[in-house]
Amino acid sequence: MQDLRALCLVSTLTASLAGCASVNPPPRPLPPAPYTYLSLADCRHYGSTIVDCQLEYGTEFARHRLGSVQQTGLGYPPADEHRYQVASCASAPRIQKELPNYICQIYGSRSRADAGSVLVKGGTAVRLAKIFGDQEQFRYRWTADRWSRVRD
DSSP states (O other), rough: OOOHHHHHHHHHHHHHHHTTTSSSSOOOOOOOGGGGGEEEEEEEEEEEEEEEEEEEEESSSSSSEEEEEEEHHHHHHOTTOEEEEEEEEEEEEOOSSSOOOOOEEEETTTTEEEEEEEEEEEEHHHHHHHOOOHHHHHHHHOOOOOOOOOOO
């Protein structure tokens, strides 16, 4: 009888602790569209503080490169992580009213760990703004400043 009790106790403890032994975190859900289709790929680590990645848009079947994104001074996951998923983007203050800037939160595609944020600016930010449907970028056409002393 005691052996049966001991066996039941051991099996109960084993069953209750079986869920605790899992080391895999639950899968992280994909962010909503259009962020689902935005990722950073071909990341190159220069030293321990500079990372250069290509911002891409699309699915695994057809991807379009929007441009290069660099970031310094952040603690990124190990160097074997070469692809990051964009979780969200927010507009950043603009120096020139016409040109957008975005700060995008990213996480590792393999590790699913938060990897910080990147600043998207310049032509890459303009192409990203068009994906977000920024009407100002659709209408914007560059014109020379009539007061500028720099001429063609």
